Amino acid sequence: MKFDMHCHTKEGSLDGKIPISEYIQVLKSKGFDGMLVTDHDSYNGFRRYRDRLKGRVGDFVVLKGIEYDTIDAGHILVILPENVKLLIMECRGLPVRVLQEVVHRHGGILGPAHPCGERHLSITRTRAYRKNPNIMKHFDFLEAFNSCESQESNMEARRLAFRYHLPMFGGSDSHHADCVGTAYTEFHADITKESDLIQYIREKRETNYGGVYYQGTVKGRIGILNHVLIEGFWFYNHLASICRSHKRKLAMSLLNL
Secondary structure: OEEEEEEOOOOOOOOOOOOHHHHHHHHHHOOOOEEEEOOEOOOHHHHHHHHHHOOOOOOOEEEEOEEEEOOOOOEEEEEOOOOOOOHHHHOOOOOHHHHHHHHHHOOOEEEEOOOOOOOOOOHHHOHHHHHOHHHHHHOOOEEEEEOOOOHHHHHHHHHHHHHHOOOEEEEOOEOOHHHOOOEEEEEOOOOOOHHHHHHHHHOOOOEEEEEOOOOOOHHHHHOOHHHHHHHHHHHHHHHHHHHOHHHHHHHHHHOOO
16 A cells, blocks of 8 residues: 655644645545644644544544654654544654653654754754664654755655664655655555554554655755744744643643653
């Protein structure tokens, strides 16, 4: 089965431009069997599918995931079993080691998105990794091909996956319609729900991945100003994490951690 494993929707991501209904149509037209919805700290895109589209898209599979903004290790893709609902996943700002503990305790899997990409956004460019590279041993997979990253970044990610014996995903990281389906991951089994995917990855079964590079990224258009944008994200992420601290503490108290 062929999936796009990194998808941002208009309903779930502030910078997403594609309604999930359109996302599904484009992927189906390109021969995909499914998608993993990975909005930023939100399940709203998946909720739109669940409440309005489920049962109306044929045999196309839509899985619930999230791209979580840690406070110290960049963006992490998280997949929980279909019957698990955790408020904490929509409260950005956990340290990566706490996120790993929470996800694994509740039967999920997680891995770094674009692990060798931009400063602050990608785990190998953060203090958590510099302090303890073996933090990679506590992940279940990593994103080895991201359509919006450079060839060098993706090659580094592939080497990292081999070093830590991690299954590899390909994802488009689409925020615009012309990027949808530019990357793929193939699974050699029927994946119809999140627990199928979790079991597949835990068994270290083979994944094939690849794609083409997207030329319309913001960083590609603005050049050196992208560094300003990235540093601005660091401040935004920390401020947003502080603003959500009360909600995050409440969510953590419900987990007895």
